[in-house]
Amino acid sequence: MPLLGLVFAASLAGFCALSLAMDRHSEDVFGRGSTPGAWRRWLQLGGTALLCLSLWASLEAAGGSVGWVLWLGALTAAALATVGLLSGLPHRFHWIASAAGGVAFLSLLFCL
Amino acid sequence: MKDGFRQSMAWLHTWSGLLVGWVLFMVFAAGTASYFKDEITFWMKPELHAISHGSVAQAVAAENAAAYLNRNAGNAARWFITLPTAREPAVGVLSIKPPPPAGSPPAERRRGFDRAALDPATGQAITAPRETRGGEFFYRLHFDLHYMPALWARWIVGFCAMFMLVAIVSGIVTHKRIFKDFFTFRPKKGQRSWLDAHNVTAVLALPYHAMITYTGLVTLMFMYMPWGPQVAYKAHGGTDTFFAEAIPGGLRTQIKPSGTKAALAPLAPMVAQATAHWDGAPVGRIVVHQPNDANAVVSITRAEGRHLSYEQPSMQFNGTTGALIGTFGDVPKAAAETRGVLYGLHIGRFADPLLRALFFVSGLAGCLMVATGLLLWAVKERQKYAKALKQGGRIGFGLRLVDGLNLGAIAGLPVAMAAFFWANRLLPVDVVGRNEAEIRWFFIVWGATAVLGLLRPTLRMWQAQLALGALLFALLPVLNAFTGPAALTVSLRSGPSSVAGFDLVAIALGLGLAGAAWLVERKRRKALAAPRKAVKPPPPTELTASAAAGQGS
Amino acid sequence: MILILQVFPLPLSHEFPNDLARRPALVVSAGVRYRMSVASRAVAAIAGGYGVAALSAAVLALGLPALFDMARSEAALTGTLVSFLVYAVAVMWVFAARSAWRAWTGLAIAAALQGLLLLLWTQGAGGAA
Numbered sequence: 107m108p109l110l111g112l113v114f115a116a117s118l119a120g121f122c123a124l125s126l127a128m129d130r131h132s133e134d135v136f137g138r139g140s141t142p143g144a145w146r147r148w149l150q151l152g153g154t155a156l157l158c159l160s161l162w163a164s165l166e167a168a169g170g171s172v173g174w175v176l177w178l179g180a181l182t183a184a185a186l187a188t189v190g191l192l193s194g195l196p197h198r199f200h201w202i203a204s205a206a207g208g209v210a211f212l213s214l215l216f217c218l
Numbered sequence: 219m220k221d222g223f224r225q226s227m228a229w230l231h232t233w234s235g236l237l238v239g240w241v242l243f244m245v246f247a248a249g250t251a252s253y254f255k256d257e258i259t260f261w262m263k264p265e266l267h268a269i270s271h272g273s274v275a276q277a278v279a280a281e282n283a284a285a286y287l288n289r290n291a292g293n294a295a296r297w298f299i300t301l302p303t304a305r306e307p308a309v310g311v312l313s314i315k316p317p318p319p320a321g322s323p324p325a326e327r328r329r330g331f332d333r334a335a336l337d338p339a340t341g342q343a344i345t346a347p348r349e350t351r352g353g354e355f356f357y358r359l360h361f362d363l364h365y366m367p368a369l370w371a372r373w374i375v376g377f378c379a380m381f382m383l384v385a386i387v388s389g390i391v392t393h394k395r396i397f398k399d400f401f402t403f404r405p406k407k408g409q410r411s412w413l414d415a416h417n418v419t420a421v422l423a424l425p426y427h428a429m430i431t432y433t434g435l436v437t438l439m440f441m442y443m444p445w446g447p448q449v450a451y452k453a454h455g456g457t458d459t460f461f462a463e464a465i466p467g468g469l470r471t472q473i474k475p476s477g478t479k480a481a482l483a484p485l486a487p488m489v490a491q492a493t494a495h496w497d498g499a500p501v502g503r504i505v506v507h508q509p510n511d512a513n514a515v516v517s518i519t520r521a522e523g524r525h526l527s528y529e530q531p532s533m534q535f536n537g538t539t540g541a542l543i544g545t546f547g548d549v550p551k552a553a554a555e556t557r558g559v560l561y562g563l564h565i566g567r568f569a570d571p572l573l574r575a576l577f578f579v580s581g582l583a584g585c586l587m588v589a590t591g592l593l594l595w596a597v598k599e600r601q602k603y604a605k606a607l608k609q610g611g612r613i614g615f616g617l618r619l620v621d622g623l624n625l626g627a628i629a630g631l632p633v634a635m636a637a638f639f640w641a642n643r644l645l646p647v648d649v650v651g652r653n654e655a656e657i658r659w660f661f662i663v664w665g666a667t668a669v670l671g672l673l674r675p676t677l678r679m680w681q682a683q684l685a686l687g688a689l690l691f692a693l694l695p696v697l698n699a700f701t702g703p704a705a706l707t708v709s710l711r712s713g714p715s716s717v718a719g720f721d722l723v724a725i726a727l728g729l730g731l732a733g734a735a736w737l738v739e740r741k742r743r744k745a746l747a748a749p750r751k752a753v754k755p756p757p758p759t760e761l762t763a764s765a766a767a768g769q770g771s
Numbered sequence: 772m773i774l775i776l777q778v779f780p781l782p783l784s785h786e787f788p789n790d791l792a793r794r795p796a797l798v799v800s801a802g803v804r805y806r807m808s809v810a811s812r813a814v815a816a817i818a819g820g821y822g823v824a825a826l827s828a829a830v831l832a833l834g835l836p837a838l839f840d841m842a843r844s845e846a847a848l849t850g851t852l853v854s855f856l857v858y859a860v861a862v863m864w865v866f867a868a869r870s871a872w873r874a875w876t877g878l879a880i881a882a883a884l885q886g887l888l889l890l891l892w893t894q895g896a897g898g899a900a
């Protein structure tokens with residue numbers, strides 16, 4: 107169960123981070139003219155790392171082949187959720203993203 | 219040259235998508251529903267909702283089934299036994315009747331087989347749940363269509379699927395900023411929003427769309443492209459040999475009866491031996507060839523489980539002695555395994571409920587991708603008429619046709635699907651030809667919405683149909699409560715969980731459709747409120763107003 | 772088809788001058804030449820593409836055992852699986868080619884080459900046996 111939570115939380119947090127690394131979506135969340143600045147590389151790296159963590163968790167949860175299918179499905183759901191959040195709840199976005207990251211971290215602790 | 223290439227791929231993407239979009243929308247919708255076809259069938263048989271399903275050992279269920287078949291179909295040519303799963307709690311049995319004696323009246327010849335659903339614990343036939351195709355209707359609809367020979371339908375759907383594959387590849391090539399636009403969705407911006415919606419639903423579920431389209435072709439690939447096996451096996455025994463080599467254990471040649479009676483060996487030890495051989499994996503299907511005959515062969519196939527591949531290993535036993543004849547498919551060859559995995563990915567039966575829900579979400583994204591693509595075309599097309607419309611002119615026949623088809627196909631289909639479920643509960647239980655009656659309602663309602671859509675492709679009509687669909691779906695749990703034993707309040711507490719799931723998804727779909735209807739209302743109000751400067755004030759039809767606002771039909 | 776050509780002329784690159792003026796949004800009459808061109812490409816893509824794909828299935832089914840010692844059933848399966856991708860690529864080629872004439876020529880060359888290979892392998896097998 108914590109593994110599955112990790113799969114979804116990590117992919118959501120990962121995509122949120124990757125989106126914030128883009129000027130366009132930084133503006134969506136933090137207002138016009140905002141850029142990720144020095145954070146850009148960190149957000150990109152962190153986002154990618156979270157997606158990889160999600161892949162690891164999927165493979166652990168569902169085995170070698172089905173795990174890949176689960177990961178891709180979770181990625182789709184997470185990406186759609188990210189888009190929904192960016193256009194629907196832009197001002198709460200960074201809180202939700204951080205919360206997802208927090209859940210991911212906790213789930214990781216539970217799994218190890 | 220590169221930009222010329224992108225442009226030509228954009229042209230190809232538009233036309234390959236548009237020309238088959240309406241069929242594809244239905245294929246996607248019916249296919250997405252099929253992920254839960256067993257659950258849908260179960261919901262449509264309220265008589266079964268009270269059945270208790272404590273788990274019964276497979277061996278016991280198999281023996282009970284065999285006893286039933288011995289009593290009722292002792293001289294059949296073959297028995298098929300499908301053991302219960304979490305999704306289908308009853309045992310399915312089917313027996314091929316022996317050929318009728320020559321000269322018997324034609325009516326008796328028609329149905330070559332008998333089938334029944336048995337309670338696994340007792341082996342008794344479950345008293346007739348109402349006749350219904352259930353979820354199988356949607357499953358068949360998405361590749362066999364209806365009201366036409368299956369062969370034609372599969373060629374049509376295959377043609378559309380090939381167009382879809384081309385649309386996907388050309389779409390990827392054409393999309394210039396696929397990473398930059400990854401998360402971009404700007405609502406309330408007219409054509410831009412439609413394009414964003416199309417991009418988001420397409421790109422974010424791209425692995426799924428590419429997989430489902432290609433694997434769809436793979437499932438019928440021997441029909442669409444028989445040339446490999448045909449040419450390679452021309453001098454080596456023909457395609458029969460090919461199938462025997464590619465799918466071992468298939469037993470494509472019939473086992474002939476010897477004429478000598480011999481009691482069928484008990485199935486329980488065979489089931490136990492098979493399960494042990496497969497490291498505890500359960501048995502899925504048992505086929506008994508020529509039961510109670512000296513030549514009887516029992517073929518046991520592993521249950522679908524967590525393996526991607528559709529092909530399952532099987533074992534064959536001598537029907538009279540119970541001795542093992544052979545095991546097949548334990549170590550599949552690479553290309554055969556690849557094909558099995560691709561087929562398995564498409565039908566998705568390996569997936570547990572969570573994974574199936576993810577497939578369902580991706581399938582819905584696919585429906586939205588097709589729908590937004592069709593609507594985007596109409597929006598772009600309408601802009602070319604904007605000037606003409608301001609001066610009181612009319613849009614061309616082509617666009618009007620596309621508007622009408624879009625309405626009927628996109629808004630009408632949910633209404634028809636809901637009507638199918640309403641018909642299931644409202645038609646009398648003992649009506650003759652009940653299966654077809656329910657299906658007829660689906661097509662009658664769809665036809666009506668399509669005709670209305672073609673006659674009046676206006677925003678109001680979109681609203682009306684979307685709202686009707688929303689209402690019919692959202693009220694399905696209420697319908698269930700009045701016509702079945704497991705209302706949502708009951709099923710949420712003590713099951714069956716699939717009935718609860720169906721009711722909840724119906725409500726969610728109803729809410730989604732209501733949301734769409736509300737979006738249309740907002741667009742309508744915006745279009746009417748914005749004052750239009752023109753040479754002559756245009757006639758106050760919604761069509762003109764929406765065109766002037768640069769937004770969709 | 773007529774509808775297609777009235778509203779969305781095919782962007783053949785030799786039609787675009789370098790100082791590209793914006794095309795009018797609505798082209799009422801694209802001319803018979805355009806219609807023939809698109810129709811020709813459609814036929815090439817649908818029918819010709821299928822032909823090339825079918826040939827590729829057969830070529831792989833015969834060639835893979837001959838060249839790589841693959842089992843016959845495996846090769847037949849591989850060829851069939853790959854053929855759909857060949858079909859998609861062939862369709863894209865037809866519409867990316869600079870003219871309908873080139874589109875047909877490309878397909879014809881692909882078909883001829885594959886046909887030759889097929890002949891080689893079926894005759895070769897017949898001769899050896």
